[in-house]
Amino acid sequence: MFRSVFGRLLTETGCVLRGVQRRPTHGGVSLRGLSGLKDREQFDLSLLELLVCPLSKKPLRYAAETNELINEELGIAYPIIDGIPNMIPQDARLIQKHTDPSPTPTQV
Amino acid sequence: MAASMRLLFRRGIRLSHRNVNVTAAGAPGQPAGCWEPPSCRCFSEAAGDRSTHFGFETVPETEKAKRVYKVFENVAQKYDTMNDAMSLGVHRLWKDTLLHVMHPQPGVRLLDVAGGTGDISLRFLEYVCFQQERRKRRAARSMQAPSWQDISNNYSTEEEEDGPQESRAVVCDINKEMLRVGKQKADGLGISAGLSWVVGDAEELPFDDDQFDIYTIAFGIRNVTHIDQALQEALRVLKPGGRFMCLEFSKVTNPVLARLYDAYSFQMIPVLGEVIAGDWKSYQYLVESIRKFPDQEDFKGMIEDAGFYSVKYYNLTGGVVALHSGFKL
Numbered sequence: 001m002f003r004s005v006f007g008r009l010l011t012e013t014g015c016v017l018r019g020v021q022r023r024p025t026h027g028g029v030s031l032r033g034l035s036g037l038k039d040r041e042q043f044d045l046s047l048l049e050l051l052v053c054p055l056s057k058k059p060l061r062y063a064a065e066t067n068e069l070i071n072e073e074l075g076i077a078y079p080i081i082d083g084i085p086n087m088i089p090q091d092a093r094l095i096q097k098h099t100d101p102s103p104t105p106t107q108v
Numbered sequence: 109m110a111a112s113m114r115l116l117f118r119r120g121i122r123l124s125h126r127n128v129n130v131t132a133a134g135a136p137g138q139p140a141g142c143w144e145p146p147s148c149r150c151f152s153e154a155a156g157d158r159s160t161h162f163g164f165e166t167v168p169e170t171e172k173a174k175r176v177y178k179v180f181e182n183v184a185q186k187y188d189t190m191n192d193a194m195s196l197g198v199h200r201l202w203k204d205t206l207l208h209v210m211h212p213q214p215g216v217r218l219l220d221v222a223g224g225t226g227d228i229s230l231r232f233l234e235y236v237c238f239q240q241e242r243r244k245r246r247a248a249r250s251m252q253a254p255s256w257q258d259i260s261n262n263y264s265t266e267e268e269e270d271g272p273q274e275s276r277a278v279v280c281d282i283n284k285e286m287l288r289v290g291k292q293k294a295d296g297l298g299i300s301a302g303l304s305w306v307v308g309d310a311e312e313l314p315f316d317d318d319q320f321d322i323y324t325i326a327f328g329i330r331n332v333t334h335i336d337q338a339l340q341e342a343l344r345v346l347k348p349g350g351r352f353m354c355l356e357f358s359k360v361t362n363p364v365l366a367r368l369y370d371a372y373s374f375q376m377i378p379v380l381g382e383v384i385a386g387d388w389k390s391y392q393y394l395v396e397s398i399r400k401f402p403d404q405e406d407f408k409g410m411i412e413d414a415g416f417y418s419v420k421y422y423n424l425t426g427g428v429v430a431l432h433s434g435f436k437l
Contacts, residue, residue: 046304047278047304047306050278050304050315050316050319051306051314051315052314052315052316053314054308054309054312054313054314055312057316057317059316081284082288082291083291083305084284084287084288084291084305084306084307085306085307085314086284086307087306087307087308087309087314088282088307088308088309089309089312091307
């Protein structure tokens with residue numbers, strides 16, 4: 001774990017020193033190392049404008065507690081892993097309480 | 109329940125699209141499946157009955173997606189290295205050509221499907237940044253004897269960094285491993301503004317209609333089970349005036365080069381795959397799937413059938429790779 005943080009620190013200072021034509025994100029970089037959860041939220045909120053349920057094409061609700069994107073209508077929740085939302089219907093979790101007891105698809 | 113809903117939705121969409129296609133082509137009430145290009149599909153409604161190709165093998169359609177997933181899950185870590193080794197670095201030129209032909213302006217939204225490790229999106233953001241800076245330099249040069257007020261304004265606007273935040277690239281891939289590798293790469297390069305990662309199916313994109321200016325799919329569409337569905341989805345999510353661009357391996361035009369290419373593909377590439385990535389079969393699949401993919405003209409026909417206009421293709425490296433482009437009007 002420390003190694004990855006150190007590694008990232010080294011490559012990022014390398015980038016900054018080299019004066020690469022990337023947008024300077026040095027402010028964001030140090031924050032990211034410390035607060036992974038905050039970073040996940042940031043990703044989601046801007047993506048939420050674009051993402052819809054692949055089945056019904058309706059907008060989704062972000063549930064911060066379970067870190068999922070929920071489609072109320074169909075009663076399914078798409079998980080978010082490592083800040084990347086998984087919008088494959090087979091990987092979604094059923095959250096409806098009135099459906100017959102069919103085995104829920106495995107949540108990765 | 110989600111699965112049955114999916115089938116219903118799919119059927120509904122497929123039927124409505126088939127009707128549209130039939131009327132567009134003028135075919136008199138024939139089932140649309142008859143004149144569809146070389147997928148060798150028997151026209152039965154049950155998805156499980158249909159078979160498709162996985163390289164040179166014939167597999168049920170339901171299995172293809174799973175096997176393709178496994179292939180890319182296995183190769184994800186070494187994907188970029190293998191690309192460099194197999195193409196001797198030329199894949200970078202192909203992707204750069206895609207960007208040059210695309211010529212994106214700052215402020216556009218890109219959807220990079222089957223984006224995997226994010227090569228296209230990263231190049232896109234770089235290109236747009238570069239364009240922005242070039243514009244600023246041009247503006248600065250054209251300003252004759254600017255006042256100190258103007259100069260200080262210029263400095264303050266630079267701080268806003270609205271360029272890459274306006275331009276947006278969304279990388280969508282069905283494979284979590286590839287995205288993870290890509291995200292690590294981007295984080296390592298320090299690029300996060302304007303770049304998003306989503307796990308999604310090209311045949312069922314999790315985006316609303318008319319959202320993106322540019323849709324790209326680079327070396328991914330031959331792995332999709334239902335290419336026509338992917339094309340339909342591309343049409344759907346693009347804004348009117350949006351551009352569809354596809355980089356894919358295609359048929360080599362020159363016969364001599366074709367023989368060399370075949371020899372290289374079947375003798376060298378799986379060996380490289382075994383040596384570098386420890387996976388012969390995945391790279392065997394790769395070279396076989398290239399042979400099964402329709403050629404430039406056929407694919408152009410498929411894109412036109414999906415509803416794109418002004419479809420054209422550019423042959424790169426003598427036809428080893430073709431860049432197809434179409435517009436949604």
